[in-house]
Amino acid sequence: MRPDHPNIVLDPLEIEQRSEAIVQRLQEAESGAAEFLDAYRLAHRSWPADWPYNRVPPAVQILLRSAEARKQGFVTLVHKAVLLTGLVEQRRVHSQHPAWRLALSSFDEAASQIALSCDEPRSGELSYPDDNFAKDVAIATGRGWGVDGLFFEAHRGIERSRVLRAGVAATVDLIRATMRGRGTRPAYEHHVYGRLLHRFTPEGRMNAYRVVAEAIAHDTSARGILGTAWYYDPAVAKISPRLAYLRQLPEARGAIFLKVETSQSDAASAVSKSENRRRLFESGQYRPQAFTLFWPRKALLAWRRAGYP
Numbered sequence: 001m002r003p004d005h006p007n008i009v010l011d012p013l014e015i016e017q018r019s020e021a022i023v024q025r026l027q028e029a030e031s032g033a034a035e036f037l038d039a040y041r042l043a044h045r046s047w048p049a050d051w052p053y054n055r056v057p058p059a060v061q062i063l064l065r066s067a068e069a070r071k072q073g074f075v076t077l078v079h080k081a082v083l084l085t086g087l088v089e090q091r092r093v094h095s096q097h098p099a100w101r102l103a104l105s106s107f108d109e110a111a112s113q114i115a116l117s118c119d120e121p122r123s124g125e126l127s128y129p130d131d132n133f134a135k136d137v138a139i140a141t142g143r144g145w146g147v148d149g150l151f152f153e154a155h156r157g158i159e160r161s162r163v164l165r166a167g168v169a170a171t172v173d174l175i176r177a178t179m180r181g182r183g184t185r186p187a188y189e190h191h192v193y194g195r196l197l198h199r200f201t202p203e204g205r206m207n208a209y210r211v212v213a214e215a216i217a218h219d220t221s222a223r224g225i226l227g228t229a230w231y232y233d234p235a236v237a238k239i240s241p242r243l244a245y246l247r248q249l250p251e252a253r254g255a256i257f258l259k260v261e262t263s264q265s266d267a268a269s270a271v272s273k274s275e276n277r278r279r280l281f282e283s284g285q286y287r288p289q290a291f292t293l294f295w296p297r298k299a300l301l302a303w304r305r306a307g308y309p
Ligand SMILES: CC(C)(COP(=O)(O)OP(=O)(O)OC[C@H]1O[C@@H](n2cnc3c(N)ncnc32)[C@H](O)[C@@H]1OP(=O)(O)O)[C@@H](O)C(=O)NCCC(=O)NCCS
Pocket: 001, 192, 197, 200, 228, 229, 230, 231, 240, 243, 265, 266, 269, 270, 272, 273, 274, 275, 276, 277
């Protein structure tokens, strides 16, 4: 989904004002609402560090069910407040961080779209399991970062079972990657981020990797960058040549690619935006195949030392 408001960037002060107004509305909506908001935000802080952004922990689910059982519209107000108050807080954190401050313009664009989406949310847009919402909350609670067309989360690892199910050659590649990276976990994993899709370009990609290489340089535990997608399949360069850069740019700078089992959602994503890929798929000339990118810390730091050529 292309973003709704790609060119509108709100003043951070306006987001602060919107945040204060939402908290006020929430307090007026129900007694005890402010305490509920505090408890709900706290529950998000207890998200296990290595859980993905879309695996909602029980502490959050319990409070979510309790919010849903209250007055109609209460849960939407709570979610708006979580997003807006969190964005105000996280902007300060981002602007002081040695790496994420380099992505402050991405943060401001994403924050603007999130704030605008709070004006007239579509049904289901402001709650789990909506994918943008889950990523937005992760950003607003300090568990994720939006950089150019991507969303990153830390503490992730290669899904070994998916590699093993892809066959012997893939398993050998996994051993090679593990040796090269001196382990592959924890790593910074990326996903496509709908709020910043207009930055999904070769320049955006290089910039995102540079910012995350900086984050990794300041995070001694991180083993590298990770990401799984159909567009890392070498066959994509022939079918959709304008996407060839997605594999070529990191591969030329030390990233390794592992074949993994293709999920239904990978296959659906591969054909969802392109008439050409859909036609080739339907005629049996294209079979989506997922690959995992693993860019080891050592290679990233070497790229950094060279000045990011
Ligand atoms: C990954 C993704 C963001 C890449 O988008 P993209 O850079 O626009 O590239 P796509 O090849 O997908 O573009 C889709 C169509 O728009 C066209 N297009 C894209 N950019 C264009 C441009 N600047 N000018 C003209 N046409 C353009 C392409 O030609 C393509 O149509 P076609 O293949 O029928 O010719 C997009 O495919 C997507 O959102 N996919 C679903 C989510 C997904 O895959 N997530 C990853 C999960 S594994």
